[in-house]
Amino acid sequence: MKRSGAVKFPNSVQLFKFCYKVLMSQRGGKVHDQDVGSILSFNPSDCSHWKRGEKNVRSVFSLAKLSETLQVEPMLVHDVASGAVSLDEAYYEWQESNNFRAVVAKANECDPAVVAATRSRVEAFVAELHTQAQFSTPPLYLPEVMRFFSFITTQPADMMDRLSRILRVKTGQYQIQYRKGDLKAPTRMAIVKDLARIVFQGERSRFPELGDADTRLRDYEETIFTASLLAPKGPLLAEMAKLDNRKNVVAELAATFWVPKSLVGFQMADILRSGERPRVTVVAGEQVTAAESAAL
Structure with missing residues:
Protein backbone atom coordinates (compact mmCIF):
# COMPACT_ATOMS: atom_id res chain seq x y z
CA MET A 1 0.00 0.00 0.00
CA LYS A 2 1.41 3.38 -1.05
CA ARG A 3 1.94 6.03 1.57
CA SER A 4 0.05 9.27 1.09
CA GLY A 5 0.50 12.77 2.41
CA ALA A 6 3.06 15.50 2.04
CA VAL A 7 6.71 14.65 1.59
CA LYS A 8 8.59 15.32 4.81
CA PHE A 9 11.78 16.67 3.21
CA PRO A 10 10.95 17.83 -0.35
CA ASN A 11 14.32 19.49 -0.89
CA SER A 12 16.04 16.16 -0.24
CA VAL A 13 13.92 14.62 -2.99
CA GLN A 14 15.11 17.31 -5.40
CA LEU A 15 18.71 16.76 -4.31
CA PHE A 16 18.41 13.04 -5.00
CA LYS A 17 16.91 13.70 -8.44
CA PHE A 18 19.64 16.22 -9.24
CA CYS A 19 22.41 13.80 -8.28
CA TYR A 20 20.68 11.07 -10.28
CA LYS A 21 20.50 13.24 -13.43
CA VAL A 22 24.12 14.36 -13.11
CA LEU A 23 25.34 10.81 -12.59
CA MET A 24 23.29 9.53 -15.53
CA SER A 25 24.72 12.26 -17.77
CA GLN A 26 28.28 11.50 -16.67
CA ARG A 27 27.91 7.78 -17.24
CA GLY A 28 25.95 8.15 -20.44
CA GLY A 29 23.54 5.42 -19.51
CA LYS A 30 21.25 3.88 -16.94
CA VAL A 31 21.86 4.58 -13.28
CA HIS A 32 20.41 2.71 -10.30
CA ASP A 33 19.13 4.49 -7.21
CA GLN A 34 21.75 2.74 -5.11
CA ASP A 35 24.48 4.25 -7.31
CA VAL A 36 23.44 7.62 -5.91
CA GLY A 37 23.02 6.34 -2.36
CA SER A 38 26.42 4.68 -2.36
CA ILE A 39 28.09 8.10 -2.69
CA LEU A 40 27.08 8.70 0.93
CA SER A 41 27.57 5.02 1.88
CA PHE A 42 23.81 4.58 2.30
CA ASN A 43 22.35 1.09 2.43
CA PRO A 44 19.33 0.37 0.17
CA SER A 45 16.89 1.30 2.93
CA ASP A 46 18.53 4.68 3.62
CA ALA A 81 19.57 21.09 -0.79
CA SER A 82 18.18 24.35 0.60
CA GLY A 83 15.53 24.76 -2.09
CA ALA A 84 17.11 27.98 -3.39
CA VAL A 85 16.92 26.66 -6.97
CA SER A 86 14.61 24.22 -8.71
CA LEU A 87 15.77 20.90 -10.15
CA ASP A 88 15.60 22.22 -13.73
CA GLU A 89 17.49 25.41 -12.87
CA ALA A 90 20.21 23.48 -11.03
CA TYR A 91 20.69 21.02 -13.86
CA TYR A 92 20.86 23.87 -16.38
CA GLU A 93 23.49 25.64 -14.25
CA TRP A 94 25.54 22.44 -14.14
CA GLN A 95 25.29 21.90 -17.89
CA GLU A 96 26.24 25.47 -18.71
CA SER A 97 29.20 25.44 -16.31
CA ASN A 98 30.51 22.41 -18.20
CA ASN A 99 29.83 24.10 -21.54
CA PHE A 100 31.73 27.22 -20.48
CA ARG A 101 34.74 25.15 -19.43
CA ALA A 102 34.72 23.28 -22.75
CA VAL A 103 34.46 26.50 -24.77
CA VAL A 104 37.36 28.12 -22.90
CA ALA A 105 39.50 24.98 -23.23
CA LYS A 106 38.93 24.91 -27.00
CA ALA A 107 39.70 28.64 -27.32
CA ASN A 108 42.94 28.13 -25.38
CA GLU A 109 44.18 25.92 -28.21
CA CYS A 110 44.20 28.96 -30.52
CA ASP A 111 46.61 31.88 -30.78
CA PRO A 112 45.96 34.18 -27.77
CA ALA A 113 46.15 37.25 -30.01
CA VAL A 114 43.45 35.83 -32.28
CA VAL A 115 41.26 35.00 -29.28
CA ALA A 116 41.70 38.51 -27.86
CA ALA A 117 40.83 40.09 -31.22
CA THR A 118 37.75 37.88 -31.51
CA ARG A 119 36.59 38.79 -28.02
CA SER A 120 37.08 42.52 -28.66
CA ARG A 121 35.22 42.34 -31.97
CA VAL A 122 32.21 40.57 -30.46
CA GLU A 123 32.13 42.80 -27.38
CA ALA A 124 32.19 45.90 -29.62
CA PHE A 125 29.29 44.47 -31.64
CA VAL A 126 27.30 43.91 -28.45
CA ALA A 127 28.20 47.35 -27.08
CA GLU A 128 26.68 48.90 -30.20
CA LEU A 129 23.48 46.92 -29.60
CA HIS A 130 23.38 48.19 -26.01
CA THR A 131 23.84 51.76 -27.24
CA GLN A 132 21.02 51.44 -29.76
CA ALA A 133 18.77 49.90 -27.10
CA GLN A 134 19.77 52.65 -24.63
CA PHE A 135 20.61 49.98 -22.09
CA SER A 136 21.92 51.50 -18.86
CA THR A 137 20.39 49.64 -15.92
CA PRO A 138 20.21 45.85 -15.58
CA PRO A 139 18.48 43.63 -16.32
CA LEU A 140 18.41 43.86 -20.11
CA TYR A 141 14.91 43.19 -21.45
CA LEU A 142 15.19 41.05 -24.55
CA PRO A 143 12.55 42.86 -26.67
CA GLU A 144 14.74 45.98 -26.44
CA VAL A 145 17.43 44.15 -28.42
CA MET A 146 15.39 41.73 -30.51
CA ARG A 147 13.76 44.64 -32.35
CA PHE A 148 17.09 45.30 -34.08
CA PHE A 149 16.95 41.84 -35.66
CA SER A 150 13.94 42.29 -37.93
CA PHE A 151 14.45 38.87 -39.48
CA ILE A 152 13.92 37.12 -36.13
CA THR A 153 10.71 36.88 -34.10
CA THR A 154 10.07 35.25 -30.72
CA GLN A 155 7.04 33.23 -29.72
CA PRO A 156 6.03 31.38 -26.53
CA ALA A 157 5.00 27.79 -27.20
CA ASP A 158 3.33 24.94 -25.32
CA MET A 159 4.59 21.39 -24.91
CA MET A 160 8.29 22.08 -25.39
CA ASP A 161 10.91 19.65 -24.13
CA ARG A 162 13.58 22.36 -24.40
CA LEU A 163 13.80 25.89 -23.05
CA SER A 164 13.94 27.31 -26.58
CA ARG A 165 14.38 26.29 -30.20
CA ILE A 166 14.94 27.87 -33.61
CA LEU A 167 12.44 27.52 -36.45
CA ARG A 168 13.43 28.61 -39.94
CA VAL A 169 10.25 30.21 -41.28
CA LYS A 170 11.68 30.84 -44.74
CA THR A 171 15.02 31.81 -46.26
CA GLY A 172 16.55 34.47 -44.05
CA GLN A 173 13.60 34.52 -41.62
CA TYR A 174 13.59 32.80 -38.22
CA GLN A 175 11.43 32.34 -35.16
CA ILE A 176 12.77 31.55 -31.69
CA GLN A 177 10.18 29.67 -29.69
CA TYR A 178 10.51 29.43 -25.94
CA ARG A 179 8.70 27.55 -23.21
CA LYS A 180 5.43 29.33 -22.44
CA GLY A 181 5.09 30.82 -18.96
CA ASP A 182 8.71 30.08 -18.06
CA LEU A 183 10.70 33.23 -18.74
CA LYS A 184 13.23 32.56 -15.99
CA ALA A 185 16.95 33.23 -16.15
CA PRO A 186 17.80 29.94 -17.94
CA THR A 187 15.11 30.58 -20.57
CA ARG A 188 16.40 34.10 -21.20
CA MET A 189 19.88 32.71 -21.70
CA ALA A 190 18.60 29.95 -23.99
CA ILE A 191 16.85 32.55 -26.19
CA VAL A 192 20.03 34.63 -26.48
CA LYS A 193 22.09 31.53 -27.28
CA ASP A 194 19.69 30.78 -30.13
CA LEU A 195 19.97 34.40 -31.28
CA ALA A 196 23.76 33.98 -31.28
CA ARG A 197 23.52 30.82 -33.39
CA ILE A 198 21.44 32.63 -36.00
CA VAL A 199 23.70 35.70 -36.09
CA PHE A 200 27.05 33.93 -36.10
CA GLN A 201 26.14 30.89 -38.20
CA GLY A 202 23.07 31.44 -40.35
CA GLU A 203 23.18 35.18 -41.05
CA ARG A 204 26.74 36.29 -40.42
CA SER A 205 26.96 37.96 -43.83
CA ARG A 206 24.48 40.59 -42.62
CA PHE A 207 27.07 41.82 -40.13
CA PRO A 208 30.43 42.51 -41.84
CA GLU A 209 31.75 44.03 -38.59
CA LEU A 210 31.98 40.48 -37.22
CA GLY A 211 34.70 39.64 -39.74
CA ASP A 212 35.32 36.26 -41.34
CA ALA A 213 34.20 33.13 -39.54
CA ASP A 214 36.78 30.99 -37.77
CA THR A 215 35.22 27.60 -37.08
CA ARG A 216 37.67 26.99 -34.24
CA LEU A 217 36.27 29.97 -32.34
CA ARG A 218 32.62 29.82 -33.36
CA ASP A 219 31.44 28.51 -30.00
CA TYR A 220 33.63 31.07 -28.24
CA GLU A 221 32.13 33.93 -30.28
CA GLU A 222 28.61 32.82 -29.45
CA THR A 223 29.45 32.46 -25.77
CA ILE A 224 31.03 35.93 -25.58
CA PHE A 225 28.00 37.37 -27.37
CA THR A 226 25.57 35.73 -24.95
CA ALA A 227 27.51 36.73 -21.85
CA SER A 228 28.22 40.28 -23.02
CA LEU A 229 24.63 40.92 -24.07
CA LEU A 230 23.04 39.76 -20.82
CA ALA A 231 25.79 40.67 -18.33
CA PRO A 232 28.23 43.18 -19.85
CA LYS A 233 31.47 43.49 -17.91
CA GLY A 234 31.31 47.23 -17.20
CA PRO A 235 27.86 47.24 -15.58
CA LEU A 236 28.72 43.93 -13.89
CA LEU A 237 31.70 45.48 -12.14
CA ALA A 238 29.71 48.62 -11.33
CA GLU A 239 26.99 46.56 -9.64
CA MET A 240 29.57 44.43 -7.87
CA ALA A 241 31.11 47.56 -6.34
CA LYS A 242 27.76 48.35 -4.71
CA LEU A 243 27.39 44.97 -3.02
CA ASP A 244 28.15 43.97 0.53
CA ASN A 245 31.05 41.53 0.13
CA ARG A 246 29.67 39.48 2.99
CA LYS A 247 26.86 38.37 0.70
CA ASN A 248 26.98 35.78 -2.07
CA VAL A 249 28.21 38.16 -4.77
CA VAL A 250 27.57 35.80 -7.70
CA ALA A 251 24.00 35.09 -6.58
CA GLU A 252 23.31 38.79 -6.03
CA LEU A 253 24.64 39.73 -9.46
CA ALA A 254 22.73 36.89 -11.12
CA ALA A 255 19.50 38.20 -9.60
CA THR A 256 20.28 41.78 -10.65
CA PHE A 257 21.05 40.86 -14.26
CA TRP A 258 18.35 38.13 -14.38
CA VAL A 259 20.81 35.50 -15.61
CA PRO A 260 22.07 32.09 -14.44
CA LYS A 261 24.87 32.19 -11.87
CA SER A 262 27.08 30.21 -14.25
CA LEU A 263 26.97 33.12 -16.71
CA VAL A 264 28.09 35.60 -14.05
CA GLY A 265 30.88 33.21 -13.08
CA PHE A 266 32.01 32.99 -16.70
CA GLN A 267 32.11 36.77 -17.10
CA MET A 268 34.05 37.30 -13.88
CA ALA A 269 36.54 34.60 -14.89
CA ASP A 270 36.86 36.13 -18.37
CA ILE A 271 37.74 39.50 -16.83
CA LEU A 272 40.59 37.80 -15.01
CA ARG A 273 41.64 35.78 -18.07
CA SER A 274 41.69 38.74 -20.44
CA GLY A 275 43.39 41.10 -18.02
CA GLU A 276 41.32 43.89 -19.57
CA ARG A 277 39.23 45.08 -16.67
CA PRO A 278 36.68 47.64 -17.94
CA ARG A 279 37.27 51.04 -16.33
CA VAL A 280 34.41 52.29 -14.16
CA THR A 281 34.03 56.00 -13.41
CA VAL A 282 31.53 57.94 -11.33
CA VAL A 283 29.29 60.59 -12.90
CA ALA A 284 26.70 62.42 -10.80
CA GLY A 285 26.78 59.69 -8.19
CA GLU A 286 26.26 56.90 -10.73
CA GLN A 287 28.91 54.40 -11.76
CA VAL A 288 29.36 54.10 -15.51
CA THR A 289 31.86 52.40 -17.79
CA ALA A 290 34.55 54.23 -19.71
CA ALA A 291 32.58 53.87 -22.94
CA GLU A 292 29.46 55.33 -21.35
CA SER A 293 31.51 58.14 -19.81
CA ALA A 294 32.94 59.07 -23.20
CA ALA A 295 29.44 59.32 -24.63
CA LEU A 296 28.27 61.80 -21.99
Whole structure:
Protein backbone atom coordinates (compact mmCIF):
# COMPACT_ATOMS: atom_id res chain seq x y z
CA MET A 1 0.00 0.00 0.00
CA LYS A 2 1.41 3.38 -1.05
CA ARG A 3 1.94 6.03 1.57
CA SER A 4 0.05 9.27 1.09
CA GLY A 5 0.50 12.77 2.41
CA ALA A 6 3.06 15.50 2.04
CA VAL A 7 6.71 14.65 1.59
CA LYS A 8 8.59 15.32 4.81
CA PHE A 9 11.78 16.67 3.21
CA PRO A 10 10.95 17.83 -0.35
CA ASN A 11 14.32 19.49 -0.89
CA SER A 12 16.04 16.16 -0.24
CA VAL A 13 13.92 14.62 -2.99
CA GLN A 14 15.11 17.31 -5.40
CA LEU A 15 18.71 16.76 -4.31
CA PHE A 16 18.41 13.04 -5.00
CA LYS A 17 16.91 13.70 -8.44
CA PHE A 18 19.64 16.22 -9.24
CA CYS A 19 22.41 13.80 -8.28
CA TYR A 20 20.68 11.07 -10.28
CA LYS A 21 20.50 13.24 -13.43
CA VAL A 22 24.12 14.36 -13.11
CA LEU A 23 25.34 10.81 -12.59
CA MET A 24 23.29 9.53 -15.53
CA SER A 25 24.72 12.26 -17.77
CA GLN A 26 28.28 11.50 -16.67
CA ARG A 27 27.91 7.78 -17.24
CA GLY A 28 25.95 8.15 -20.44
CA GLY A 29 23.54 5.42 -19.51
CA LYS A 30 21.25 3.88 -16.94
CA VAL A 31 21.86 4.58 -13.28
CA HIS A 32 20.41 2.71 -10.30
CA ASP A 33 19.13 4.49 -7.21
CA GLN A 34 21.75 2.74 -5.11
CA ASP A 35 24.48 4.25 -7.31
CA VAL A 36 23.44 7.62 -5.91
CA GLY A 37 23.02 6.34 -2.36
CA SER A 38 26.42 4.68 -2.36
CA ILE A 39 28.09 8.10 -2.69
CA LEU A 40 27.08 8.70 0.93
CA SER A 41 27.57 5.02 1.88
CA PHE A 42 23.81 4.58 2.30
CA ASN A 43 22.35 1.09 2.43
CA PRO A 44 19.33 0.37 0.17
CA SER A 45 16.89 1.30 2.93
CA ASP A 46 18.53 4.68 3.62
CA CYS A 47 18.75 5.34 -0.10
CA SER A 48 15.04 4.65 -0.51
CA HIS A 49 14.20 6.96 2.39
CA TRP A 50 16.31 9.71 0.83
CA LYS A 51 14.65 9.30 -2.55
CA ARG A 52 11.16 9.49 -1.01
CA GLY A 53 11.99 12.52 1.11
CA GLU A 54 11.86 10.64 4.40
CA LYS A 55 15.54 11.26 5.11
CA ASN A 56 16.96 14.78 5.23
CA VAL A 57 20.34 15.09 3.51
CA ARG A 58 21.70 18.51 4.46
CA SER A 59 24.80 18.01 6.56
CA VAL A 60 27.90 19.91 5.46
CA PHE A 61 29.85 16.66 5.17
CA SER A 62 27.21 14.94 3.03
CA LEU A 63 26.89 17.88 0.65
CA ALA A 64 30.67 18.17 0.39
CA LYS A 65 30.91 14.47 -0.45
CA LEU A 66 28.26 14.79 -3.17
CA SER A 67 30.02 17.83 -4.61
CA GLU A 68 33.42 16.13 -4.64
CA THR A 69 32.24 12.82 -6.09
CA LEU A 70 29.99 14.31 -8.77
CA GLN A 71 32.41 17.18 -9.48
CA VAL A 72 29.66 19.75 -9.02
CA GLU A 73 30.28 23.19 -7.56
CA PRO A 74 29.62 23.08 -3.79
CA MET A 75 27.39 26.16 -3.89
CA LEU A 76 25.12 24.55 -6.47
CA VAL A 77 24.69 21.44 -4.31
CA HIS A 78 23.89 23.65 -1.31
CA ASP A 79 21.36 25.63 -3.38
CA VAL A 80 19.52 22.44 -4.35
CA ALA A 81 19.57 21.09 -0.79
CA SER A 82 18.18 24.35 0.60
CA GLY A 83 15.53 24.76 -2.09
CA ALA A 84 17.11 27.98 -3.39
CA VAL A 85 16.92 26.66 -6.97
CA SER A 86 14.61 24.22 -8.71
CA LEU A 87 15.77 20.90 -10.15
CA ASP A 88 15.60 22.22 -13.73
CA GLU A 89 17.49 25.41 -12.87
CA ALA A 90 20.21 23.48 -11.03
CA TYR A 91 20.69 21.02 -13.86
CA TYR A 92 20.86 23.87 -16.38
CA GLU A 93 23.49 25.64 -14.25
CA TRP A 94 25.54 22.44 -14.14
CA GLN A 95 25.29 21.90 -17.89
CA GLU A 96 26.24 25.47 -18.71
CA SER A 97 29.20 25.44 -16.31
CA ASN A 98 30.51 22.41 -18.20
CA ASN A 99 29.83 24.10 -21.54
CA PHE A 100 31.73 27.22 -20.48
CA ARG A 101 34.74 25.15 -19.43
CA ALA A 102 34.72 23.28 -22.75
CA VAL A 103 34.46 26.50 -24.77
CA VAL A 104 37.36 28.12 -22.90
CA ALA A 105 39.50 24.98 -23.23
CA LYS A 106 38.93 24.91 -27.00
CA ALA A 107 39.70 28.64 -27.32
CA ASN A 108 42.94 28.13 -25.38
CA GLU A 109 44.18 25.92 -28.21
CA CYS A 110 44.20 28.96 -30.52
CA ASP A 111 46.61 31.88 -30.78
CA PRO A 112 45.96 34.18 -27.77
CA ALA A 113 46.15 37.25 -30.01
CA VAL A 114 43.45 35.83 -32.28
CA VAL A 115 41.26 35.00 -29.28
CA ALA A 116 41.70 38.51 -27.86
CA ALA A 117 40.83 40.09 -31.22
CA THR A 118 37.75 37.88 -31.51
CA ARG A 119 36.59 38.79 -28.02
CA SER A 120 37.08 42.52 -28.66
CA ARG A 121 35.22 42.34 -31.97
CA VAL A 122 32.21 40.57 -30.46
CA GLU A 123 32.13 42.80 -27.38
CA ALA A 124 32.19 45.90 -29.62
CA PHE A 125 29.29 44.47 -31.64
CA VAL A 126 27.30 43.91 -28.45
CA ALA A 127 28.20 47.35 -27.08
CA GLU A 128 26.68 48.90 -30.20
CA LEU A 129 23.48 46.92 -29.60
CA HIS A 130 23.38 48.19 -26.01
CA THR A 131 23.84 51.76 -27.24
CA GLN A 132 21.02 51.44 -29.76
CA ALA A 133 18.77 49.90 -27.10
CA GLN A 134 19.77 52.65 -24.63
CA PHE A 135 20.61 49.98 -22.09
CA SER A 136 21.92 51.50 -18.86
CA THR A 137 20.39 49.64 -15.92
CA PRO A 138 20.21 45.85 -15.58
CA PRO A 139 18.48 43.63 -16.32
CA LEU A 140 18.41 43.86 -20.11
CA TYR A 141 14.91 43.19 -21.45
CA LEU A 142 15.19 41.05 -24.55
CA PRO A 143 12.55 42.86 -26.67
CA GLU A 144 14.74 45.98 -26.44
CA VAL A 145 17.43 44.15 -28.42
CA MET A 146 15.39 41.73 -30.51
CA ARG A 147 13.76 44.64 -32.35
CA PHE A 148 17.09 45.30 -34.08
CA PHE A 149 16.95 41.84 -35.66
CA SER A 150 13.94 42.29 -37.93
CA PHE A 151 14.45 38.87 -39.48
CA ILE A 152 13.92 37.12 -36.13
CA THR A 153 10.71 36.88 -34.10
CA THR A 154 10.07 35.25 -30.72
CA GLN A 155 7.04 33.23 -29.72
CA PRO A 156 6.03 31.38 -26.53
CA ALA A 157 5.00 27.79 -27.20
CA ASP A 158 3.33 24.94 -25.32
CA MET A 159 4.59 21.39 -24.91
CA MET A 160 8.29 22.08 -25.39
CA ASP A 161 10.91 19.65 -24.13
CA ARG A 162 13.58 22.36 -24.40
CA LEU A 163 13.80 25.89 -23.05
CA SER A 164 13.94 27.31 -26.58
CA ARG A 165 14.38 26.29 -30.20
CA ILE A 166 14.94 27.87 -33.61
CA LEU A 167 12.44 27.52 -36.45
CA ARG A 168 13.43 28.61 -39.94
CA VAL A 169 10.25 30.21 -41.28
CA LYS A 170 11.68 30.84 -44.74
CA THR A 171 15.02 31.81 -46.26
CA GLY A 172 16.55 34.47 -44.05
CA GLN A 173 13.60 34.52 -41.62
CA TYR A 174 13.59 32.80 -38.22
CA GLN A 175 11.43 32.34 -35.16
CA ILE A 176 12.77 31.55 -31.69
CA GLN A 177 10.18 29.67 -29.69
CA TYR A 178 10.51 29.43 -25.94
CA ARG A 179 8.70 27.55 -23.21
CA LYS A 180 5.43 29.33 -22.44
CA GLY A 181 5.09 30.82 -18.96
CA ASP A 182 8.71 30.08 -18.06
CA LEU A 183 10.70 33.23 -18.74
CA LYS A 184 13.23 32.56 -15.99
CA ALA A 185 16.95 33.23 -16.15
CA PRO A 186 17.80 29.94 -17.94
CA THR A 187 15.11 30.58 -20.57
CA ARG A 188 16.40 34.10 -21.20
CA MET A 189 19.88 32.71 -21.70
CA ALA A 190 18.60 29.95 -23.99
CA ILE A 191 16.85 32.55 -26.19
CA VAL A 192 20.03 34.63 -26.48
CA LYS A 193 22.09 31.53 -27.28
CA ASP A 194 19.69 30.78 -30.13
CA LEU A 195 19.97 34.40 -31.28
CA ALA A 196 23.76 33.98 -31.28
CA ARG A 197 23.52 30.82 -33.39
CA ILE A 198 21.44 32.63 -36.00
CA VAL A 199 23.70 35.70 -36.09
CA PHE A 200 27.05 33.93 -36.10
CA GLN A 201 26.14 30.89 -38.20
CA GLY A 202 23.07 31.44 -40.35
CA GLU A 203 23.18 35.18 -41.05
CA ARG A 204 26.74 36.29 -40.42
CA SER A 205 26.96 37.96 -43.83
CA ARG A 206 24.48 40.59 -42.62
CA PHE A 207 27.07 41.82 -40.13
CA PRO A 208 30.43 42.51 -41.84
CA GLU A 209 31.75 44.03 -38.59
CA LEU A 210 31.98 40.48 -37.22
CA GLY A 211 34.70 39.64 -39.74
CA ASP A 212 35.32 36.26 -41.34
CA ALA A 213 34.20 33.13 -39.54
CA ASP A 214 36.78 30.99 -37.77
CA THR A 215 35.22 27.60 -37.08
CA ARG A 216 37.67 26.99 -34.24
CA LEU A 217 36.27 29.97 -32.34
CA ARG A 218 32.62 29.82 -33.36
CA ASP A 219 31.44 28.51 -30.00
CA TYR A 220 33.63 31.07 -28.24
CA GLU A 221 32.13 33.93 -30.28
CA GLU A 222 28.61 32.82 -29.45
CA THR A 223 29.45 32.46 -25.77
CA ILE A 224 31.03 35.93 -25.58
CA PHE A 225 28.00 37.37 -27.37
CA THR A 226 25.57 35.73 -24.95
CA ALA A 227 27.51 36.73 -21.85
CA SER A 228 28.22 40.28 -23.02
CA LEU A 229 24.63 40.92 -24.07
CA LEU A 230 23.04 39.76 -20.82
CA ALA A 231 25.79 40.67 -18.33
CA PRO A 232 28.23 43.18 -19.85
CA LYS A 233 31.47 43.49 -17.91
CA GLY A 234 31.31 47.23 -17.20
CA PRO A 235 27.86 47.24 -15.58
CA LEU A 236 28.72 43.93 -13.89
CA LEU A 237 31.70 45.48 -12.14
CA ALA A 238 29.71 48.62 -11.33
CA GLU A 239 26.99 46.56 -9.64
CA MET A 240 29.57 44.43 -7.87
CA ALA A 241 31.11 47.56 -6.34
CA LYS A 242 27.76 48.35 -4.71
CA LEU A 243 27.39 44.97 -3.02
CA ASP A 244 28.15 43.97 0.53
CA ASN A 245 31.05 41.53 0.13
CA ARG A 246 29.67 39.48 2.99
CA LYS A 247 26.86 38.37 0.70
CA ASN A 248 26.98 35.78 -2.07
CA VAL A 249 28.21 38.16 -4.77
CA VAL A 250 27.57 35.80 -7.70
CA ALA A 251 24.00 35.09 -6.58
CA GLU A 252 23.31 38.79 -6.03
CA LEU A 253 24.64 39.73 -9.46
CA ALA A 254 22.73 36.89 -11.12
CA ALA A 255 19.50 38.20 -9.60
CA THR A 256 20.28 41.78 -10.65
CA PHE A 257 21.05 40.86 -14.26
CA TRP A 258 18.35 38.13 -14.38
CA VAL A 259 20.81 35.50 -15.61
CA PRO A 260 22.07 32.09 -14.44
CA LYS A 261 24.87 32.19 -11.87
CA SER A 262 27.08 30.21 -14.25
CA LEU A 263 26.97 33.12 -16.71
CA VAL A 264 28.09 35.60 -14.05
CA GLY A 265 30.88 33.21 -13.08
CA PHE A 266 32.01 32.99 -16.70
CA GLN A 267 32.11 36.77 -17.10
CA MET A 268 34.05 37.30 -13.88
CA ALA A 269 36.54 34.60 -14.89
CA ASP A 270 36.86 36.13 -18.37
CA ILE A 271 37.74 39.50 -16.83
CA LEU A 272 40.59 37.80 -15.01
CA ARG A 273 41.64 35.78 -18.07
CA SER A 274 41.69 38.74 -20.44
CA GLY A 275 43.39 41.10 -18.02
CA GLU A 276 41.32 43.89 -19.57
CA ARG A 277 39.23 45.08 -16.67
CA PRO A 278 36.68 47.64 -17.94
CA ARG A 279 37.27 51.04 -16.33
CA VAL A 280 34.41 52.29 -14.16
CA THR A 281 34.03 56.00 -13.41
CA VAL A 282 31.53 57.94 -11.33
CA VAL A 283 29.29 60.59 -12.90
CA ALA A 284 26.70 62.42 -10.80
CA GLY A 285 26.78 59.69 -8.19
CA GLU A 286 26.26 56.90 -10.73
CA GLN A 287 28.91 54.40 -11.76
CA VAL A 288 29.36 54.10 -15.51
CA THR A 289 31.86 52.40 -17.79
CA ALA A 290 34.55 54.23 -19.71
CA ALA A 291 32.58 53.87 -22.94
CA GLU A 292 29.46 55.33 -21.35
CA SER A 293 31.51 58.14 -19.81
CA ALA A 294 32.94 59.07 -23.20
CA ALA A 295 29.44 59.32 -24.63
CA LEU A 296 28.27 61.80 -21.99
